[in-house]
Amino acid sequence: MRVDAATQEQLFIGIDGGGTKCRATIxxxxxxxxxxxxxxxxxxxxxxxxxxxxxxxxxxQALRDASMNxxxxxxxxxxxxxxxxxxxxxxxxISGWQHPFKKMYLTTDLHTACIGAHEGQDGxxxxxxxxxxxxxxxxxxxxxxxxxxxxxGDKGSGAWLxxxxxxxVLLDLDGLGxxxxxTAMFTLHFNTQSAxxxxxxxxxxxxxxxxxxxRMVLDAAQQxxxxxxxxxxxxxxxxxxxxxxxxxxxxxxxxxxxxxxxPLQPWLDADIAARVATPKQPPELGAVYFAQQSLAQE
Amino acid sequence: MRVDAATQEQLFIGIDGGGTKCRATIxxxxxxxxxxxxxxxxxxxxxxxxxxxxxxxxxxQALRDASMNxxxxxxxxxxxxxxxxxxxxxxxxISGWQHPFKKMYLTTDLHTACIGAHEGQDGxxxxxxxxxxxxxxxxxxxxxxxxxxxxxGDKGSGAWLxxxxxxxVLLDLDGLGxxxxxTAMFTLHFNTQSAxxxxxxxxxxxxxxxxxxxRMVLDAAQQxxxxxxxxxxxxxxxxxxxxxxxxxxxxxxxxxxxxxxxPLQPWLDADIAARVATPKQPPELGAVYFAQQSLAQE
Numbered sequence: 001m002r003v004d005a006a007t008q009e010q011l012f013i014g015i016d017g018g019g020t021k022c023r024a025t026i027x028x029x030x031x032x033x034x035x036x037x038x039x040x041x042x043x044x045x046x047x048x049x050x051x052x053x054x055x056x057x058x059x060x061q062a063l064r065d066a067s068m069n070x071x072x073x074x075x076x077x078x079x080x081x082x083x084x085x086x087x088x089x090x091x092x093x094i095s096g097w098q099h100p101f102k103k104m105y106l107t108t109d110l111h112t113a114c115i116g117a118h119e120g121q122d123g124x125x126x127x128x129x130x131x132x133x134x135x136x137x138x139x140x141x142x143x144x145x146x147x148x149x150x151x152x153g154d155k156g157s158g159a160w161l162x163x164x165x166x167x168x169v170l171l172d173l174d175g176l177g178x179x180x181x182x183t184a185m186f187t188l189h190f191n192t193q194s195a196x197x198x199x200x201x202x203x204x205x206x207x208x209x210x211x212x213x214x215r216m217v218l219d220a221a222q223q224x225x226x227x228x229x230x231x232x233x234x235x236x237x238x239x240x241x242x243x244x245x246x247x248x249x250x251x252x253x254x255x256x257x258x259x260x261x262x263p264l265q266p267w268l269d270a271d272i273a274a275r276v277a278t279p280k281q282p283p284e285l286g287a288v289y290f291a292q293q294s295l296a297q298e
Numbered sequence: 299m300r301v302d303a304a305t306q307e308q309l310f311i312g313i314d315g316g317g318t319k320c321r322a323t324i325x326x327x328x329x330x331x332x333x334x335x336x337x338x339x340x341x342x343x344x345x346x347x348x349x350x351x352x353x354x355x356x357x358x359q360a361l362r363d364a365s366m367n368x369x370x371x372x373x374x375x376x377x378x379x380x381x382x383x384x385x386x387x388x389x390x391x392i393s394g395w396q397h398p399f400k401k402m403y404l405t406t407d408l409h410t411a412c413i414g415a416h417e418g419q420d421g422x423x424x425x426x427x428x429x430x431x432x433x434x435x436x437x438x439x440x441x442x443x444x445x446x447x448x449x450x451g452d453k454g455s456g457a458w459l460x461x462x463x464x465x466x467v468l469l470d471l472d473g474l475g476x477x478x479x480x481t482a483m484f485t486l487h488f489n490t491q492s493a494x495x496x497x498x499x500x501x502x503x504x505x506x507x508x509x510x511x512x513r514m515v516l517d518a519a520q521q522x523x524x525x526x527x528x529x530x531x532x533x534x535x536x537x538x539x540x541x542x543x544x545x546x547x548x549x550x551x552x553x554x555x556x557x558x559x560x561p562l563q564p565w566l567d568a569d570i571a572a573r574v575a576t577p578k579q580p581p582e583l584g585a586v587y588f589a590q591q592s593l594a595q596e
Contacts, residue, residue: 045501086494148468148497151449152461155469163450170446171453176539196384199446203343241474
């Protein structure tokens with residue numbers, strides 16, 4: 001679909017950069033989504049060059065998907081949601097980029113996820129996937145919690161669940177910790193009874209590898225294994241506590257996003273679980289709203 | 299000092315490879331230590347090439363220190379204690395090395411540390427430095443505990459203490475965990491009040507960087523901070539439990555080695571602490587004893 005040249009309306013591109021992929025959406029205020037694109041990893045904490053490449057890649061794909069000329073990139077107003085740009089040094093590095101867009105507005109991936117989930121309105125989000133963090137924005141005031149990364153932060157996340165379970169299994173295999181059903185699941189998964197061989201396979205692995213173990217922890221907890229249950233409850237307790245802090249700012253809505261959002265919900269405090277609303281739009285649409293709002297404020 | 303050529307005695311070289319350095323000692327059964335050498339990192343888990351380079355480097359230095367010709371390397375019987383060679387694949391890779399020695403006997407760094415500590419006799423050791431592990435050898439029977447690496451194992455180690463403290467400080471700074479004196483110590487140490495900036499500085503750091511935080515945890519515990527005390531007690535409880543397992547095999551002696559051996563001792567169970575004896579010789583001498591014993595058994 002081509003935009004009606006007569007309306008001369010401003011087109012936007014919303015870009016959501018993450019540790020494994022980068023999504024771009026070209027958006028027309030009158031016609032909605034015109035095209036989408038997918039690029040590689042775009043977490044500037046893991047490499048600035050690669051992030052910028054992924055942004056360009058996903059942008060070009062979105063332009064093609066929208067049947068637009070690649071040169072049209074110069075006419076787009078871009079909203080970018082990226083991890084790590086709450087750090088002043090990274091914010092400045094990316095702001096200083098000789099980007100191809102007409103204008104570029106930069107914020108955190110948390111911010112764009114939040115305004116996406118609430119379709120541009122105020123609200124709060126908790127993201128529990130490989131990592132975990134929370135964000136709330138109410139009347140221009142915003143606050144974030146967690147998101148301190150593996151293995152020092154991200155409690156209640158997939159990587160955290162996986163690591164806590166692995167620690168328990170290694171202790172159990174050494175006879176230096178309580179027995180848990182997780183041990184049978186892990187020795188089957190890794191196809192070895194040796195703690196050392198399991199440890200070797202996991203040593204130096206990225207957080208995403210630990211997150212892949214989370215499903216077993218949730219299953220064992222659901223089957224009533226005391227140790228797995230304690231791990232999941234401890235993680236859920238933290239997420240509930242974070243939710244309470246977010247709700248203290250009285251956001252109109254609270255959403256949970258990420259692969260663990262649904263499986264963790266039954267473990268949350270009942271009053272928190274009751275408050276969780278479905279996210280309305282994805283983060284890349286949040287990045288579009290952010291660009292629109294930023295442009296309107298100029 | 300030169301060896302009396304008339305005695306024609308067999309000279310040995312003991313090599314202890316570790317994550318940060320490699321130590322070599324040339325030993326004469328009649329004259330004792332002839333020379334020592336120091337090389338770079340020699341943990342085959344972190345790179346086989348580099349390990350072999352460090353072994354050669356420390357060997358050449360030891361030969362020079364002993365005023366011996368570099369060609370004399372071919373006359374030495376070598377004992378090697380290296381991390382990771384409990385894994386069959388690594389053991390085979392290093393055994394297959396075209397080494398320059400007359401003979402080479404390979405075992406784990408735990409084994410050589412243990413027989414060094416007990417001057418070639420049976421005994422048990424607990425190593426608590428950056429990592430933690432235990433080893434016992436009694437009448438040809440041996441067993442090891444822990445040593446599963448950061449962040450999944452090595453409970454009670456320096457890196458573990460540092461990580462647990464960092465997690466607690468990040469929760470405290472977010473207002474999502476109990477207050478601890480560690481927070482004031484860490485914000486001073488990192489020269490920032492921002493959890494995110496601290497998290498960034500530590501993200502992806504090796505275990506040795508976490509171990510550098512351990513001193514603050516021990517200090518805070520000694521000053522009575524409840525959270526730091528709980529962390530140190532939890533770590534010490536694990537070390538005490540490991541010691542009990544080692545002592546179950548009835549080794550004549552138990553030693554503790556590594557930077558945390560002394561500061562952890564007051565936190566151990568009293569009956570364990572009372573059993574801890576000073577290590578008699580360093581691991582590289584243990585590697586010499588191992589080479590002597592292996593040669594004698596052929």
